[in-house]
Amino acid sequence: MKRIESRIDTSSEAFRRNHAAMSAIVARFRERMEITRHRRPAHEIKRVRNQGKLLVRERLDLLLDPGTPFLELSALAACEDYDGEVPGANVVTGLGVVSGREVLIHADDSSVKGGVWYTLTPRKLVRMLDIALENRLPVIHLCDSGGAFLEELSGVYIEGGRVFRNQCLLSKAGVPQVAMVFGHCTAGGAYIPALCDYSIIVRGTGGVFLGGPPLVKAATGEEHTADEIGGCELHTQVSGTVDYPADSEAQAIEICREIVAQFKPAVRSFLPERDPEPPYYDPDEIHGIVSPDHKVLFDQREIIARIVDGSRFHEYQPAYGTTLVCGYAYVWGYRVGILANNGVLFSDSSKKAAHFISLCNQNRTPLLFLQNTTGYMIGRNYEMEGITKDGAKMLMAQAGSEVPKFTVITSAAFGAGYYGMCGRAWDPRFIWAWPNVHMGVMGPEQAANTLADVKIAQLRRNGHAPDATEMTQLRRRVYEKAERESNAYFATSRLWDDGLLAPTDTRNALGMALSAAAHAPIADPHYGIFRF
Amino acid sequence: MRRRYLIDGQTHDVVVTRGADGALQIDRAGRRISARAEPLPDGRHRLTIDGRDHAVWIASSADSVFVHGNATGAAEVETVDPAAADGHARAGAADALSAPMPGTVIAVHVAVGDAIVAGQPLIVIESMKLETTLIAPRDGRVRAVHFGVGSSFGLKATLVTLADA
Numbered sequence: 145m146k147r148i149e150s151r152i153d154t155s156s157e158a159f160r161r162n163h164a165a166m167s168a169i170v171a172r173f174r175e176r177m178e179i180t181r182h183r184r185p186a187h188e189i190k191r192v193r194n195q196g197k198l199l200v201r202e203r204l205d206l207l208l209d210p211g212t213p214f215l216e217l218s219a220l221a222a223c224e225d226y227d228g229e230v231p232g233a234n235v236v237t238g239l240g241v242v243s244g245r246e247v248l249i250h251a252d253d254s255s256v257k258g259g260v261w262y263t264l265t266p267r268k269l270v271r272m273l274d275i276a277l278e279n280r281l282p283v284i285h286l287c288d289s290g291g292a293f294l295e296e297l298s299g300v301y302i303e304g305g306r307v308f309r310n311q312c313l314l315s316k317a318g319v320p321q322v323a324m325v326f327g328h329c330t331a332g333g334a335y336i337p338a339l340c341d342y343s344i345i346v347r348g349t350g351g352v353f354l355g356g357p358p359l360v361k362a363a364t365g366e367e368h369t370a371d372e373i374g375g376c377e378l379h380t381q382v383s384g385t386v387d388y389p390a391d392s393e394a395q396a397i398e399i400c401r402e403i404v405a406q407f408k409p410a411v412r413s414f415l416p417e418r419d420p421e422p423p424y425y426d427p428d429e430i431h432g433i434v435s436p437d438h439k440v441l442f443d444q445r446e447i448i449a450r451i452v453d454g455s456r457f458h459e460y461q462p463a464y465g466t467t468l469v470c471g472y473a474y475v476w477g478y479r480v481g482i483l484a485n486n487g488v489l490f491s492d493s494s495k496k497a498a499h500f501i502s503l504c505n506q507n508r509t510p511l512l513f514l515q516n517t518t519g520y521m522i523g524r525n526y527e528m529e530g531i532t533k534d535g536a537k538m539l540m541a542q543a544g545s546e547v548p549k550f551t552v553i554t555s556a557a558f559g560a561g562y563y564g565m566c567g568r569a570w571d572p573r574f575i576w577a578w579p580n581v582h583m584g585v586m587g588p589e590q591a592a593n594t595l596a597d598v599k600i601a602q603l604r605r606n607g608h609a610p611d612a613t614e615m616t617q618l619r620r621r622v623y624e625k626a627e628r629e630s631n632a633y634f635a636t637s638r639l640w641d642d643g644l645l646a647p648t649d650t651r652n653a654l655g656m657a658l659s660a661a662a663h664a665p666i667a668d669p670h671y672g673i674f675r676f
Numbered sequence: 677m678r679r680r681y682l683i684d685g686q687t688h689d690v691v692v693t694r695g696a697d698g699a700l701q702i703d704r705a706g707r708r709i710s711a712r713a714e715p716l717p718d719g720r721h722r723l724t725i726d727g728r729d730h731a732v733w734i735a736s737s738a739d740s741v742f743v744h745g746n747a748t749g750a751a752e753v754e755t756v757d758p759a760a761a762d763g764h765a766r767a768g769a770a771d772a773l774s775a776p777m778p779g780t781v782i783a784v785h786v787a788v789g790d791a792i793v794a795g796q797p798l799i800v801i802e803s804m805k806l807e808t809t810l811i812a813p814r815d816g817r818v819r820a821v822h823f824g825v826g827s828s829f830g831l832k833a834t835l836v837t838l839a840d841a
Contacts, residue, residue: 146760147738151795151811424738441808454738458759467776487776488804490831518805521777587805 145456145473148449150425152433163432166580170431170646173579176633177219180231184255192255196349197326198393200236200253203286206397207249212241214249215656217272217642222264224637230256233264234289237272239660242284243405246660248276251286254327258290261333263299266307267639273310275642278573279548280664282320282407283311284400285336288327291356304332311339320407324396325350325386328370337386342403344388344396347376352385412662414508416477423651424455430647438556438582444469444484444514447554451475451651457482460500465493470500472509476655480550484514488521489561494534497564498541498674505541505669510548510658513566518587519559533675538564543571544671548661551575552650553641557583568640574657576645581632583640588630592623682754771819773810773836779803780828781835790818791841798836799823810835817841 153159181201192199198206208214215238222233236251250269252259276283292300314321323337325345329352337343337352345352353360353374360366360373372378379386390396427450433442449455452473459471467487473480481504483497504511520535542549542564551565551572562583566572577583584591596619603610610618628634636644645653677692691703695710702709712724716731723730732745740754783800786792792812799821800809819839823829 146757153795437807439805439807441806487806487808490777521804590805 145454145458147424148445148455148457150446150449150455151443152429152446154429154432158435159432162435165436166431166434166647169436169580170648173644173646176223180219180223184231188255195327197254197288199255200251200286200288203326203393203397204236204240204249204251206394207240207242207284207286207400209241209244213652213656214238214240215653217275218268218636218639219643220633220636221268221639222262222637224634225264226262230262230264233262233268234259235265235268237268239275239281239656243401245282245404245407246410246663247282247284247404248272249284249286252289252327254288254290257293259288259327260290260293260296261300261304262293262296263303264637264639266300266303270303270306270310271639271642273307273314275573275660276314276319277310277317278571278664279660280317280319280410281660282322282404283314284404285321285323285340287323287325287329287333287336289333290328291330291333308332308335308339311336315339315341322400322403324390324393324400325352326393326396327351328356329353330356334374342388342400343386344390344399345376345379345386346390346393346396349393350386351375352379410663413664413666414478414510414662416474417479418453418474418477420474420477420655421454423450423452425449427451427648427651434555434578434580434647436580438516438580441487441516442555444486444516444554447514447647448473448482448484450647451654452480452482453477460503461496465490465496468493468497470496475512475651475658478655478658479509480512480654480658481509482512482514483565485517485561485565488518489535489538489564490521491526491529491531491534494520494531494538494564498534498537501538501541501545502669502671505545505547508547508666510550510661511542511545511566512654513549513551513572515551515553515557515562515565515567516555517558517561517565518556519561520564535560535564537674537676540672540674542566544669546667546669548573548658548664548666550654550657550661552645552654553577553581553583554647555581556587557581558587559585573661574653575641576643576650576653577632577635577641578647578650579632579644581635581644582630583632583635584626584630588623588626591626591630592619595626596622680756680758682756683751687756771816771838772834773798773813773838775801775803775829775831775833775835776808776810777801777803777806778829778831778833779808781823781825782807784821784825786818786821786836788818788820792816792818792838801829801835812838814838815841 217237219232222230234253234256236253238249240249250272321340323340323343325337329336334352334354351370351374357368357370376389380389388399390399430450433446448457452475457471457473467490469484469486471482473482521531549566549572568575600610632644679690681688693701695701698712700711702711709726714722716722720731721734723732730745732743735742740752742750742752744750779801782802785797794812794814796812797809798812816838819837821836822834
């Protein structure tokens with residue numbers, strides 16, 4: 145397989161400018177990750193310590209196999225919501241290795257407001273459990289949450305139910321789950337350990353009950369302590385709701401690790417086919433290739449060259465539909481079929497995509513979408529050529545895919561191109577965005593101009609003709625809002641992706657995702673109707 | 677395994693088949709050669725070719741192998757990828773640089789007659805809200821620039837024509 149020949153001039157002015165700007169964007173991203181993961185008010189840490197509990201990151205350190213990677217999912221969920229005061233939506237989710245098995249982890253973070261659920265909390269949990277269902281990955285729950293935040297009850301109600309429903313479906317699919325009860329599991333949350341195959345509770349701090357002491361008192365007049373109503377002794381000796389008592393969190397984690405070691409070994413649907421080889425070109429150079437301005441296009445082959453094994457790429461239809469690059473490569477030894485935007489999608493590039501996706505389904509090759517799209521071409525000529533029905537072919541092939549799909553957004557994700565290139569709604573097994581990304585139904589400029597025109601027309605109708613300064617201010621206000629709502633943090637805050645990734649971490653994340661995706665079987669290819 | 681090697685400017689097509697206990701069978705131009713390679717304690721390799729032994733030093737990079745023997749001197753054996761020939765090159769490696777999307781020219785970095793090297797930015801276009809820099813697919817000279825700054829063009833219009841240097 146031929147090595148991609150890089151055309152990047154690392155000494156050029158443009159490269160150095162991009163590199164400085166992107167490095168700053170990535171540094172800011174890493175700083176936000178660090179704050180979300182580790183920075184908590186002293187009084188909150190003191191409260192957790194006084195309860196005799198470990199912090200969530202300390203629990204993860206004990207649980208995960210030493211020296212193995214942990215791929216955290218949606219670490220910055222809720223970062224632009226709730227005034228940024230609910231780090232990670234009060235829960236840590238991720239893909240890691242426990243007792244040699246790849247597992248998904250749900251770990252409540254009780255260091256902010258007792259780890260109560262906001263609307264985005266169950267959304268993050270449901271997404272993690274969807275990943276578990278699609279990839280047949282076992283789940284470990286580390287429960288320590290105060291339950292639904294009283295001011296967010298309406299937001300939590302429906303998606304909260306989906307958490308428990310997904311747990312039932314996982315069990316039905318034969319995928320094991322373990323719960324460790326470190327704090328209270330109240331109301332709906334009580335079902336989390338109850339629906340697991342195995343559960344462990346820590347004596348003294350753990351509690352499982354449908355109604356906590358205050359609720360029971362209000363409803364029936366009975367007065368009990370939390371321990372009497374649903375503590376370790378009651379559930380492990382009397383009710384049988386929880387399986388194992390533990391004297392400490394550390395012991396609970398050891399029991400959990402022993403349970404996971406008894407899981408049946410995973411049967412993989414595909415394996416690495418070659419010895420992994422690092423990219424020939426330095427992945428750090430991605431910073432100099434990608435412009436922080438999403439309107440400036442770059443050759444995505446240059447990105448492929450810095451992600452795949454040996455920078456080797458077999459390009460499919462290199463001369464046809466050139467605004468979409470398609471081809472085969474290896475990532476950590478796994479064969480993948482890559483689709484990468486190099487401009488607007490035309491009829492030919494869309495048909496090429498549909499054809500290539502069918503090929504990959506036929507030869508059981510996972511698909512990797514590298515998104516940098518402003519959408520499909522518009523205009524009368526292109527409609528006559530059938531751009532809409534050709535785009536529909538691409539959607540039909542992509543949605544109908546049986547092979548695992550992965551999406552990485554490298555710069556822009558606008559319009560229907562985001563759908564065609566396997567955006568969030570199209571069930572990629574994992575989807576990530578780089579922190580420089582801009583996305584939305586339309587670009588911030590287009591959105592701002594359209595909205596500003598409508599507002600100005602409105603003012604005029606009401607007999608007020610805005611002067612030039614007023615109009616500029618209005619446009620700027622609308623633009624700033626559109627710009628804020630199109631940036632990567634806004635999207636990741638709302639769980640539009642499985643997290644932001646630094647460009648240089650992309651290859652490792654893909655390696656873990658491919659290995660995880662191999663846990664689920666791949667069905668024979670079949671599709672809906674293609675419009676010819 | 678079918679392989680193409682380049683030694684001293686000459687191409688050799690060979691088929692290498694592995695036999696039992698490390699023996700290799702090499703078919704080249706209708707001739708069958710039996711061979712074997714084993715490491716020696718001093719860091720050299722013993723190559724046995726049709727029953728004759730050669731002790732050589734071997735150094736390899738991703739694309740080529742250097743073989744040095746006291747009697748034979750050094751030779752570079754380059755691996756050639758037959759699939760990487762011209763027909764497989766990037767689109768637009770021809771003399772006419774055509775527009776990947778319809779749009780407007782926003783900058784021209786070269787003039788007629790300029791010598792250019794592969795990868796050099798030639799012209800910047802804007803289309804569908806995207807700014808695209810078209811680069812030289814090969815070394816050469818600019819024969820013609822067909823659109824100036826501000827002019828618009830259709831899909832696949834020829835923007836720049838190249839000639840050999």
